[in-house]
Amino acid sequence: MEQAIAPGQVPAEYIEPNYLAIWLYLAVLTALELLVVYARLDKALMIGLLIGLAWAKVAMVAMYFMHLRFERRGMLVVALSPLLLIVVMVTAMVPDVSTRDYARRHSGEVAWMVQAVAHNLQGGNPNSVGLSKPQGNGAGR
Amino acid sequence: MSEGSMTVGTPALQAASPEHGGFEEAVETPLTPDSRGKLGMWIFLVGDATTFGTAIAAYAALRIGNVNWPVPSTILGIPATALMTFILICSSMTMVQGLAAIRQGRQAAFRAFLFLTILGGLLFLGLQAREWHHLIFERGLSIKTSLFSATFFLLTGFHGCHVIAGVLLLSVLLIRGLFGGLGAAQARTVEVAGLYWHFVDLVWILIFTFVYLI
Numbered sequence: 503m504e505q506a507i508a509p510g511q512v513p514a515e516y517i518e519p520n521y522l523a524i525w526l527y528l529a530v531l532t533a534l535e536l537l538v539v540y541a542r543l544d545k546a547l548m549i550g551l552l553i554g555l556a557w558a559k560v561a562m563v564a565m566y567f568m569h570l571r572f573e574r575r576g577m578l579v580v581a582l583s584p585l586l587l588i589v590v591m592v593t594a595m596v597p598d599v600s601t602r603d604y605a606r607r608h609s610g611e612v613a614w615m616v617q618a619v620a621h622n623l624q625g626g627n628p629n630s631v632g633l634s635k636p637q638g639n640g641a642g643r
Numbered sequence: 644m645s646e647g648s649m650t651v652g653t654p655a656l657q658a659a660s661p662e663h664g665g666f667e668e669a670v671e672t673p674l675t676p677d678s679r680g681k682l683g684m685w686i687f688l689v690g691d692a693t694t695f696g697t698a699i700a701a702y703a704a705l706r707i708g709n710v711n712w713p714v715p716s717t718i719l720g721i722p723a724t725a726l727m728t729f730i731l732i733c734s735s736m737t738m739v740q741g742l743a744a745i746r747q748g749r750q751a752a753f754r755a756f757l758f759l760t761i762l763g764g765l766l767f768l769g770l771q772a773r774e775w776h777h778l779i780f781e782r783g784l785s786i787k788t789s790l791f792s793a794t795f796f797l798l799t800g801f802h803g804c805h806v807i808a809g810v811l812l813l814s815v816l817l818i819r820g821l822f823g824g825l826g827a828a829q830a831r832t833v834e835v836a837g838l839y840w841h842f843v844d845l846v847w848i849l850i851f852t853f854v855y856l857i
Contacts, residue, residue: 518743525736532728539721539856549857556852560845567735567841569834577685584689588696595704 519566531559680835688842691805695846698801699853702794713791718782719855720774727770728851734763735844738837748827750820757817757833760840764810771803798850805843812836 538551565571570578674682706712741756775796778784784792816836819825825833 521736521739521743525732528732529729532725532732535852535856536721536725539716552852552856556848559848563735563841563845563848567739567844568838580685580689584692584696587693588700591697591700592703595700599704599708 517572519571521566524562524566527562528559531555677831680831681838684835684838688838691842692846695801695849698798699849702798702853705790705794709790715855715857718778718784718791719795720777721855723770723774724851724855727767728847730763730766730770731844731847734760734767735841737763738840742830742833742837745820745825745827745833746830750826753825753833754817754820757813757820761810761813761817764806764813764840768803768806768810771799771806775799795854798854802843802846802850805846809840809843812839 535552535555538548538555541548543551564581568581570581737756737759741753741760744750744752744756778792778795784795786793786796813836816825816833819829
């Protein structure tokens, strides 16, 4: 598809892809997404398939409806730059998620600590009444 | 790029005035009057995409970190939302057809396709209003209820604002078209508006997947 368009020049004839085929592609992939959701697959497989299908649709919209396929290469680089920024953002959120993940895996322990602190604030001995400290770790796993 | 940026002023200014309408020279310039609107829109879209991406990343972080996150399909209506997705895909389709029409000087077809695109946007907004009404007044959800509802309303609301802005933008174009203000020479304006509209469709594809389906 590398047309003989000099960089920076407006092409005399615009390329019109087969929009009907793209529309069909998007509609079929949307139907497939619904199929994946209602097929009650394994959760990890379902999430993987759904994310793959979503990006397949996004790529089609960007490349053909938004004409990125027919722009000079530099425009594609500009358009893809948010993905890089988002990777940085997701990395920045890892500490938050990982600490919460600790709380999830050790949910019994955390609940015990919260109760114990509350009990202590009311003047009682946290290790005495009605509180059974969970044994071992990974109780909530 | 460097030689282009040095010569950017002259040809751009000359081509901008109508008496030099036929000005054409093989000078590589990164910005022409024809391309600067498009580049401006792309710069905006890159910023907007980063905003949406950050919001979705924050949503993912909150969701992964919380044990009691509900399965979305138990609260949200998947079939109705799939219909909304399909409507947006169709409106993207009519948008590109409208652009092709105005490039070929088919004014009536352009106006019809633009009208259908706006109609698609309005249908989408109507379905979203119905969904929000159901969630707020019948299920008692609000932005304060839970992290699930907070992220849901923020993500779909921010996207909904984009659809409203898109409908307004396209309506202005349609009014200009109806009063003869848009000819084949203004096809670039339609293309730039179309870029925005397709981007709104693109973001919805991701929101549909991450907020509703997963």
